[in-house]
Amino acid sequence: MSVNRRALVMLVLLAVPASLAIAVWNGSVDIPSPRLLAALFGGGDAIDREILWGLRAPRALSAFACGALLALAGTLLQALLRNPLADPFLLGISGGAAAGSLTGMLVGAALALQHVFAFAGAAFAAASVFAFSLRPSGWNAYRVILAGVALSAGFGAVVSLLLSLAPAAQVHGMLFWLMGDLSGATNPLPAWIVLGITAVLAQFQAAPLDLLALGDDKARSLGVAVLAAQSITFGCASLATMAAVLLAGSIGFVGLVTPHLLRLLGVHHHRLLLPLSAATGGSMLTIADTLARSIQAPVGLPVGIVTALIGVPVLLVLLARMRG
Amino acid sequence: MIAARGLSIALADRALIQNLDIEIKAGECWAVLGRNGSGKSSLLLAMAGLRRPSAGEVRLRERSIGQWPRRELAKMVSIVLQDESADYWGSTLDYVMLGRYPRSRTAYSEDPALRNQALSLLGELDLDGHEAQPYRTLSGGERQRARIAQSLMQDTECLLLDEPLQHLDLKHQLAVMQALARRATAGRAVLMALHDPAMASRLCGHVILLYDSGRALHGRIAEMLTLNNLESLYQCRLEPADRSDIQVFVPR
Numbered sequence: 001m002s003v004n005r006r007a008l009v010m011l012v013l014l015a016v017p018a019s020l021a022i023a024v025w026n027g028s029v030d031i032p033s034p035r036l037l038a039a040l041f042g043g044g045d046a047i048d049r050e051i052l053w054g055l056r057a058p059r060a061l062s063a064f065a066c067g068a069l070l071a072l073a074g075t076l077l078q079a080l081l082r083n084p085l086a087d088p089f090l091l092g093i094s095g096g097a098a099a100g101s102l103t104g105m106l107v108g109a110a111l112a113l114q115h116v117f118a119f120a121g122a123a124f125a126a127a128s129v130f131a132f133s134l135r136p137s138g139w140n141a142y143r144v145i146l147a148g149v150a151l152s153a154g155f156g157a158v159v160s161l162l163l164s165l166a167p168a169a170q171v172h173g174m175l176f177w178l179m180g181d182l183s184g185a186t187n188p189l190p191a192w193i194v195l196g197i198t199a200v201l202a203q204f205q206a207a208p209l210d211l212l213a214l215g216d217d218k219a220r221s222l223g224v225a226v227l228a229a230q231s232i233t234f235g236c237a238s239l240a241t242m243a244a245v246l247l248a249g250s251i252g253f254v255g256l257v258t259p260h261l262l263r264l265l266g267v268h269h270h271r272l273l274l275p276l277s278a279a280t281g282g283s284m285l286t287i288a289d290t291l292a293r294s295i296q297a298p299v300g301l302p303v304g305i306v307t308a309l310i311g312v313p314v315l316l317v318l319l320a321r322m323r324g
Numbered sequence: 325m326i327a328a329r330g331l332s333i334a335l336a337d338r339a340l341i342q343n344l345d346i347e348i349k350a351g352e353c354w355a356v357l358g359r360n361g362s363g364k365s366s367l368l369l370a371m372a373g374l375r376r377p378s379a380g381e382v383r384l385r386e387r388s389i390g391q392w393p394r395r396e397l398a399k400m401v402s403i404v405l406q407d408e409s410a411d412y413w414g415s416t417l418d419y420v421m422l423g424r425y426p427r428s429r430t431a432y433s434e435d436p437a438l439r440n441q442a443l444s445l446l447g448e449l450d451l452d453g454h455e456a457q458p459y460r461t462l463s464g465g466e467r468q469r470a471r472i473a474q475s476l477m478q479d480t481e482c483l484l485l486d487e488p489l490q491h492l493d494l495k496h497q498l499a500v501m502q503a504l505a506r507r508a509t510a511g512r513a514v515l516m517a518l519h520d521p522a523m524a525s526r527l528c529g530h531v532i533l534l535y536d537s538g539r540a541l542h543g544r545i546a547e548m549l550t551l552n553n554l555e556s557l558y559q560c561r562l563e564p565a566d567r568s569d570i571q572v573f574v575p576r
Contacts, residue, residue, distance in 0.1 A: 214408060220374060224425070
């Protein structure tokens with residue numbers, strides 16, 4: 001491992017606690033650092049403790065889990081489909097979740113039931129793509145992409161239909177959901193559990209994912225169980241995307257950009273790329289969400305806007321500086 | 325070591341190979357010659373266990389190739405495909421090291437002995453100094469040699485190569501052929517698809533000639549590479565060139 005790469009790993013690992021700390025330290029209520037520190041260790045004022053542990057920490061942890069899940073899913077899909085443009089929303093999973101969730105909102109279902117609707121939509125999308133792309137001979141990347149794009153378009157139409165049917169009072173909430181918003185994310189635990197499971201499963205696929213870049217036949221001739229590796233990869237990516245979307249709606253860009261960011265910085269092996277993507281995506285979204293909360297406080301912006309506004313210029317600068 | 329028994333291969337109802345019986349023994353170097361679309365690649369893919377034949381079977385160490393577990397097979401048979409993806413973002417040395425995957429379960433090893441082995445393979449194929457260069461940025465011919473180096477890194481007893489000389493200049497064609505001939509001399513079995521009968525007769529001991537409609541001839545190269553055989557194989561007129569030690573034919 002070169003010195004540069006070691007420095008990069010250290011930087012990414014430092015960004016994790018740093019981003020979480022920044023998120024917890026900033027909010028619409030200004031609490032001085034000493035009181036926050038006291039609250040952090042279970043002392044201090046009861047209201048401070050409630051703000052810290054009841055509001056800011058769950059929000060920060062939700063943002064982190066969400067970003068990490070999306071970045072992980074993006075990395076996995078880019079390797080699976082051998083397509084640098086692949087991102088978690090290519091598979092129509094977020095479209096399915098959006099159609100489900102908005103249906104839930106429209107029929108006036110309770111929040112928990114809305115999640116069930118969203119899950120049903122996402123699971124339907126993932127299962128459809130799976131069914132269309134898996135053939136006995138193996139996966140066909142074109143079929144995955146085409147099925148995903150077709151499903152996304154279909155769900156897009158459904159979402160537009162729901163938006164035009166919805167009473168004006170509901171449209172604002174629906175739009176926030178569609179743009180990606182963490183204000184409703186109060187329970188990060190399920191997302192963290194999914195993150196743990198998918199990250200560990202994906203890590204076992206790190207070497208096969210490197211070999212899959214050489215093509216299915218070549219990977220097979222080098223001893224990779226191609227069908228199993230691709231199925232596990234697709235499963236992990238779908239699961240991670242679902243967990244992220246259920247937590248915060250469709251937050252764009254993190255899943256597409258994070259793996260590219262790291263590749264432009266010289267990380268190519270999935271053994272390193274997968275965990276670093278998760279850590280970087282998590283930190284980026286945590287910071288972006290802190291900004292989204294603070295720019296117009298106490299009114300929060302959808303975090304999806306912030307990720308795109310920051311992510312696009314960063315990627316373009318790196319792209320311009322890349323050699324070759 | 326590796327054998328085809330009654331092997332038939334059909335592609336979209338067209339018979340490419342019918343009832344082929346060959347056995348490649350340890351230490352033998354075989355060439356497959358035939359016109360474009362005659363089934364050379366299909367034969368190699370079937371021999372590697374990557375395509376199911378329409379009839380017959382490929383046997384490796386007296387066991388049907390489909391019965392070997394993937395990873396065990398990868399320790400015994402390697403194949404350089406005609407088209408391999410160039411989408412590998414790592415260094416050329418890392419690319420070659422991927423050949424160790426069947427034996428190590430991790431893609432890359434920090435073991436200095438293995439790194440030296442990979443470096444010496446790069447040297448053998450005249451890629452000294454390219455080890456840190458990204459694989460993607462190699463030229464076509466350099467990339468082809470890196471693929472062959474990766475295949476040699478796999479260290480298998482049976483080497484299959486589909487047009488190993490593509491994109492290579494004359495010097496490097498010879499370097500690759502000599503590297504492969506050394507492997508055969510060291511007791512490996514080598515089977516490669518070629519387009520150059522002269523190169524085949526220079527370094528291979530046996531040849532398979534694939535004709536249309538599934539007909540194939542095979543045997544010792546000196547007996548097989550006759551003017552008649554090659555003219556009907558390539559369906560063009562040839563004339564012998566004036567060489568005393570080997571048979572060479574050039575287009576007329």
